[in-house]
Amino acid sequence: MSKKRIVAVIIIVLLLMFLIIGSGCEFLGFGVQVTTGIGKIFFDSADPLVYGEVYVDSIHIGYLKPFDRISTFVALDFDHEVWIRSNYGAEYRWKFRAPFTASQIIPLTLDTVIKP
Structure with missing residues (x-):
């Protein structure tokens, strides 16, 4: 994989993590939950x-x-x-x-x- 593709995958994963945690969902069963909204x-x-x-x-x-x-x-x-x-x-x-x-x-x- 090229460096650009690796950076793109990392950015996508970080954005998904932010959206999941920010929406108040549990993230991968670790119990990280945000009660905002x-x-x-x-x-x-x-x-x-x-x-x-x-x-x-x-x-x-x-x-x-x-x-x-x-x-x-x-x-x-x-x-x-x-x-x-x-x-x-x-x-x-x-x-x-x-x-x-x-x-x-x-x-x-x-x-x-x-x-x-």
């Missing part, structure tokens, strides 16, 4: 008083009704703050620590509200 997170109103306009990291994602569910896509490897502004003027805040798993359901209750 974007996932859909579901927020459940697990309390009748937890409803209103929902913000995740100051981005409005919709309106949550009592015992309802709302979802958004978030970065799985960052902490996120969720807050709800209800019709009667109350604001509730939660902080969730990374890492998350994709399609994770997070219950929002008054017991877990961040106290000011």
Whole structure:
């Protein structure tokens, strides 16, 4: 094999390794797994008083009704703050620590509200 072909094969192998590890797949069974990326997170109103306009990291994602569910896509490897502004003027805040798993359901209750 010529030097150019060997270099090309090495570059291709390195690119494949980077793509496999970067996508979060296990690489050759060695358990090297990266938990980065974007996932859909579901927020459940697990309390009748937890409803209103929902913000995740100051981005409005919709309106949550009592015992309802709302979802958004978030970065799985960052902490996120969720807050709800209800019709009667109350604001509730939660902080969730990374890492998350994709399609994770997070219950929002008054017991877990961040106290000011």
